[in-house]
Structures are given as structure tokens and as C-alpha cells.
């Protein structure tokens with residue numbers, strides 16, 4: 130049974146129903162909490178930590194914390210803006226992100242967040258790691274330079290009988306995404322399409338479809354990330370664009 | 373007898389939740405988990421190949437390539453190095469004829485490093501084919517390798533006499549010592565097997581939980597959660613089956629007390645688990661034991677067998693009808709993070725040790741989705757003793773907020789490293805005196821995820837009100853280079869042991885380590901100290917305790933040993949780049965056959 134509850138975000142009174150996560154509850158109230166690994170309709174994992182908020186004084190991930198009655202949530206504060214910016218900057222130096230030559234540019238959530246946080250250049254030294262591009266799969270190109278290890282592909286893409294196509298290999302800073310070689314042959318065009326949509330960055334690219342949509346007219350070229358949620362708060366008719 | 377891959381998988385009914393056991397058995401039977409094995413497991417367990425690979429690649433002691441007929445894992449932790457493990461490493465390389473991280477050309481000997489193996493009081497030490505070799509010397513290394521060349525069994529390679537206490541018993545002939553320096557009234561006091569479960573037969577679950585609450589007992593694994601409350605929450609949680617886990621992962625560098633408790637008081641522990649089971653309504657216990665303690669396997673299984681025969685475990689325990697409880701041992705395979713309770717559950721389910729998001733908490737949704745209690749070894753032993761002697765007795769020990777005793781693992785620069793069961797509330801100074809430590813520069817209380825404290829704070833008390841600790845206590849004397857020998861090594865430890873799931877834990881640690889190295893290389897400026905402080909603050913946003921504390925070695929030395937940093941910085945420069953042009957162009961110069969013309973060089 131879901132019951133109505135009241136909570137606050139940065140002092141604004143909000144309402145939601147039990148059973149929602151903080152990030153979704155905020156969105157319902159027209160408040161955007163930035164995130165990278167979270168995705169509607171996919172079980173949350175709390176891995177990028179970009180959606181970190183303070184709940185009753187404690188740092189928590191908004192995508193995995195269920196909202197509850199009376200929560201006092203801090204979201205758009207100086208401290209949290211800097212924390213989120215720092216996390217996004219670590220992702221930029223951890224891999225190799227050459228946006229101008231990336232097929233995902235304009236549709237990329239990492240890039241869009243960098244714009245939102247006005248990141249000109251990461252505060253950390255670049256590392257320029259040597260990473261592989263794997264084109265062995267018939268339908269997908271897997272570019273480890275751009276993978277931010279958000280685990281969305283692992284969580285969202287399964288075979289018809291529910292088996293995992295994607296998984297993590299190794300741990301810590303050696304973590305990498307692997308694709309099941311024996312199941313790879315079963316990837317349909319639709320699944321490959323979906324995988325490249327699920328990936329927030331340009332790490333999974335469907336083969337033979339490059340730059341179908343011109344740069345300049347892509348999702349975040351048209352409206353900055355988060356703006357649809359925030360606009361909905363001011364104009365009740367504005368619709369959230371689907372991912 | 374050599375088992376076939378099929379037989380091994382079938383032994384666990386091709387159950388994917390028993391993947392850890394399947395992999396452990398294959399690794400030990402075949403010396404590696406190769407392509408054929410991975411494909412066969414996937415096929416028989418009806419999971420995808422990447423599901424098997426993700427687990428195999430997560431754990432330190434699994435390998436897809438052969439690691440030698442004799443595989444040496446030398447401890448590379450801070451205290452091991454302080455006790456001379458570098459010299460031992462060179463001796464191994466010289467005798468074996470290969471370097472660390474590789475296998476000798478004849479495939480006989482593999483040399484590898486590993487994180488703290490719970491032997492800090494008898495370092496340098498190594499694990500060879502699942503057997504621990506403590507107190508290594510250059511001479512003993514020579515003898516060990518000679519034995520390998522003669523094809524001796526690993527049990528015959530040991531060059532020193534069996535250790536004290538049960539270490540010398542028939543099933544446990546090991547050279548390890550207990551080094552119990554101080555016995556306290558709770559864990560290491562007198563105890564007769566069977567007395568706890570017999571006492572239980574006159575109690576109800578409600579009374580047990582009430583007693584735990586009144587005793588003030590809190591978890592000894594580090595987090596200090598009240599035991600009575602945990603058991604009550606699990607009891608009240610709905611579930612067709614419930615589980616009691618004992619956390620014997622003991623991975624925090626510098627702790628080894630659970631190893632000694634498992635050696636000297638295993639029956640007490642198993643009775644404590646049965647008591648927890650009785651209280652929450654569970655009939656299945658699982659001891660999650662770190663792979664480093666694999667040498668305890670036969671010994672502990674024999675004790676479990678014996679207790680079953682004596683009706684102290686099994687069905688209708690101690691004659692009470694309906695009191696059923698069995699225990700099985702689940703081994704890990706080398707991953708510090710698996711000590712974190714939800715990662716431990718994931719691992720026990722055959723998966724990577726990635727901590728879960730909470731809620732839900734294990735008491736509601738734990739092992740196989742069922743309500744689960746997880747307690748540390750020492751916690752369960754203390755609980756058992758409380759049931760024997762009562763909450764008032766327990767409350768009379770320690771301080772008002774921290775009742776009872778705590779078993780410390782003391783190591784580093786002192787005369788008497790080992791195990792000390794002390795009453796909560798002792799000061800650091802008192803403990804240093806007991807351990808025979810002089811000219812102390814710093815003590816690391818609670819392991820690398822705890823804090824470095826200096827002499828100005830030696831009057832602080834070990835207790836939840838002041839300095840809480842899981843029991844690791846490492847002493848550094850004035851001759852040690854704290855930043856280079858300890859802080860850097862511990863930061864590397866966290867880099868290696870992070871599960872990698874959270875962005876800051878996976879990579880901020882690397883950024884911080886690079887910064888620290890910049891300082892140690894004499895390239896630091898004042899801004900670097902500001903950066904260390906500011907950048908490390910985002911670690912608080914990580915999912916679990918590992919990431920949240922991974923910057924503690926840096927952060928606690930920055931605040932308590934700031935002078936060690938300030939002497940490293942260049943006061944005349946505002947900016948010094950970490951970028952080294954010379955090494956950056958070295959490769960291309962070599963290819964082009966040119967010498968670099970570097971400005972100012």
C-alpha cells in the first residue's frame with residue numbers, strides 16, 4: 130500500500146508516495162537531482178554517486194534511498210555542487226574523453242553534466258590511460274576509453290531467457306565491461322540499438338549507423354540536461370523527453 | 373584423488389549460488405580455472421560465461437593461468453615490510469629463479485604478493501599451497517625452495533616446530549603461534565564445550581534478546597551495532613528461512629584476533645552461532661572464512677563433526693526438541709571487501725563481492741533474499757559467555773557505554789606483539805606499556821580505515837565514547853618514515869581492494885596516491901596539501917565503509933602529523949607540475965633515435 134508523504138528538499142515542501150526513491154520523488158516535484166548511472170525502468174545501483182544528497186545530515190545516494198516521511202533533503206547546495214563536480218571530473222581523467230570526435234557528443238550524459246556544472250577543465254591531472262577499443266562483436270563497438278563503469282548495460286540488457294550479456298571484469302581501478310562472446314552472436318539489431326541508448330556515454334556504439342543525427346540537433350543540444358524536469362515545475366504542460 | 377570438472381560441479385548440484393565453492397575446488401584441483409572450466413560451469417549452471425568470469429576475475433586467489441605447482445603468496449603489508457619482507461622476497465626470487473608476479477620457467481614455483489594475511493605478529497610470512505609459513509628467514513626460504521625441488525609435500529616444507537596451543541594439535545600442525553599475551557574474563561577465560569547450548573534449553577528467544585540488549589554488547593567487527601537489536605530485527609522480519617553468518621573474513625590489515633579465537637575457542641563460537649540461531653529462529657549457520665585461513669579447514673570441520681555427534685549441533689540440540697542448527701563453512705578467495713557484510717553475502721551467493729545498496733538491510737533481505745544476521749567471531753563468543761554469566765557480570769566490565777572486553781591485535785614496533793584481551797577504557801599509553809613499545813611515533817588504531825594518532829593523544833581511551841576500534845593496533849617507532857612506509861602502502865591497499873563500483877572509491881584513491889607520491893618525490897607545493905584535504909573529502913559519498921574510509925591514512929596523518937607533510941613542500945614555488953616531459957617523450961625519442969632537447973634541462 131503506498132501512502133502519501135511529505136518531505137523537504139532545500140527547504141521546499143514536497144509530496145510523494147512511499148515506495149519511490151528520492152531521485153524520482155524529487156523529479157515529481159520538479160526538482161532535478163543530477164545522476165549518471167540511474168535510469169528510469171532499470172533497477173538502481175548507486176555506483177556513480179553523482180546523485181549524492183544530504184538526508185537528515187547524512188550523505189546518501191538519491192537513486193537508491195527510498196523517500197520517507199519527514200526527510201530533510203539537501204540537494205542544491207554549494208557543498209554538493211562541488212562534490213558532484215569533483216566526481217564528474219574524476220570520470221573525465223579516469224578515461225579518455227575526446228568529445229569532438231565522439232559519436233555520442235550531444236547525446237552524452239557525462240558531457241551534458243559537465244556543461245551543467247560549467248566544468249572547463251578537470252582540476253585533477255589527466256592520466257591518459259591506454260584503453261582498448263573492441264570491435265570484435267558483430268553489432269557493437271565497445272570503447273573502453275569512454276566507459277564510465279556505470280553498470281547500466283549490465284543491469285538493463287539481458288537475453289530473452291534472462292541471461293546476462295554484459296558483466297564486470299576485475300575490480301578497483303582495473304574494472305572493465307565484458308560482453309559474453311557466446312551470447313554475442315544472438316544480439317539483434319534492436320538489442321544493439323538499445324544497448325547503445327542505455328549507455329550514457331559513447332562506450333557502446335551500434336555499428337554502421339554513425340552520426341545519423343547531426344551534431345547540433347541532439348538531445349542536449351536542444352535542451353540542457355535536467356532542464357525538462359525543472360521546466361515541468363514552472364510550466365505544467367512541458368513534457369519530459371524520453372531517454 | 374583427482375576430481376574431474378564435472379564431478380566438482382555436480383558435487384554442488386550445478387547450483388550457481390555455490391559458484392565460490394565450485395571455483396575454489398577447481399582452482400585447488402587443477403591449479404587454475406581455465407577456459408574449459410569456465411565454459412563448462414556456465415553450461416552446467418545455466419548462466420552466461422561472463423557470469424563466471426566476473427566472479428573468477430574478482431578474487432585474488434583465483435587465476436585463469438597456472439600459478440606454479442608450489443604457489444607462494446608473500447604478505448606485502450606495512451608490518452610485513454617493517455619486519456623485513458623485502459629481504460625475504462629477494463631470497464625467494466634468487467632461490468626460485470623468477471620474479472614476483474611470475475612462475476619459474478619449469479612451472480614449479482610461482483611467486484606472488486598478497487595483502488595482510490593475519491600474521492602481523494609473526495612476519496614476514498607467506499602462504500604456500502594454502503599453508504601459512506610464519507617468521508620466514510633467508511635461511512628458511514632456502515630450505516623451503518630446496519624441499520620444493522625435491523618434490524616434498526607442502527606439509528613437509530615447514531622448517532620450524534609447530535606453534536603453541538591448538539596450533540600443535542593433530543589436525544592443525546602449523547608453525548603459527550597464538551601469542552596470547554593477556555587473557556581477559558570473556559573470550560579467553562575458562563570454558564567447557566556444550567555449556568552454552570545446555571544453558572539455552574532453559575531460555576526463550578525473547579529472554580536471550582532481552583539479555584543481549586541489557587548487556588550492552590555491540591558488534592566487534594568494527595561498526596559497533598547493538599547485538600540485541602540486530603537479533604530482534606531479524607527475529608521480527610518475516611521469512612520462511614533465516615540465516616546466521618559468522619564474519620571471519622578478518623581482512624583489516626593488522627587484525628589477527630579472529631584467527632586465534634578460531635584456533636582456541638572454536639566450540640564457543642559455534643555455540644554462540646547456535647544461540648543466535650535459537651534467538652532469531654534460524655536453523656542454518658554459515659561461517660564465512662577468509663581464504664588466508666584455509667589451513668583451519670580440516671580442524672574446524674572435525675570440531676563441527678564432533679559437536680554434531682555430541683548433539684551440540686544438528687537436530688534437537690541438547691535434547692530440546694525443535695532446537696535445530698547446523699553450520700557449514702564458506703570460504704572466500706581473497707578480497708578484503710568481502711568482510712563488509714553485504715559484500716560477504718554476495719560472495720557467499722557465488723558472486724563478486726560488491727556491497728549492496730541499503731536499504732534493504734541483511735536482517736530483512738540477506739543471504740538468498742532471506743533475513744540474515746551477520747556477526748563477528750568475537751561478538752558471537754562474547755554473546756555466548758553473556759548467556760552463561762549474565763548481563764550484570766558483563767556490564768561490570770569496561771565502561772558504561774562500552775561494556776565488556778575487547779580483543780586487540782597488537783603488532784609493529786614493540787617487544788610483545790600478539791593478542792591482548794583488555795577491558796574497554798584502557799588508554800593507548802597503557803597499552804603501549806603492556807606491549808613493551810618505546811620511542812613511539814604513531815599508533816594506527818583500527819587499521820588503515822581507522823586513525824593514526826600521535827603521542828599528544830596517547831591519553832585517549834579505547835572505547836566507543838572515544839576511540840572505537842575493531843582491534844587492529846599497529847605501532848610505529850620514531851625510526852619509521854610514516855608517509856612513505858605506511859600511508860602510501862595503505863593507500864595502495866585500498867586501491868587494490870576497492871570493488872570498483874563507486875566512482876570516487878575506484879579512482880579518487882588513485883588521484884590521491886599520485887598526489888602523495890608527488891610530495892614524496894620532492895615536487896610538492898603548499899597547494900598540494902590543500903588539494904589532498906579537499907579532494908579526499910568526496911570519499912564520504914561512497915557506498916560502503918571501504919570507500920568512505922579509504923582516505924583515512926592520508927586524512928588522519930594530515931591532521932595529526934601535519935609536520936611530516938609541511939617539511940616536504942617547496943616553499944619557493946607556487947606550482948610544480950607532476951608532468952615529466954623527459955619520461956613522456958622517452959618512448960618517441962627511442963623510436964626516432966633522437967635525444968630530447970628539453971628546455972631548461
Ligand SMILES: Cc1cc2nc3c(=O)[nH]c(=O)nc-3n(C[C@H](O)[C@H](O)[C@H](O)COP(=O)(O)O)c2cc1C
Nearest residue numbers: 591592593619621622623711712713747748751917
Ligand atoms: C570494508 C569493510 C571490511 C569489513 N571487514 C570485516 C571483517 O573482516 N570482519 C568483521 O567482522 N567485520 C567486518 N566489517 C564489518 C561488517 O560489515 C559488519 O559490520 C560486521 O561483520 C557485523 O558484525 P558485528 O556487529 O558483530 O561487528 C567490515 C566492514 C567494511 C566496510
Ligand code: SF4
Nearest residue numbers: 276277279280282328
Ligand atoms: S559500457 Fe556504457 S553502460 Fe556499460 S558500464 Fe560502460 S558506460 Fe555504463
Ligand code: SF4
Nearest residue numbers: 871873874877916919
Ligand atoms: S565504496 Fe568502494 S568498496 Fe565500497 S561499494 Fe563503493 S567501490 Fe565498492
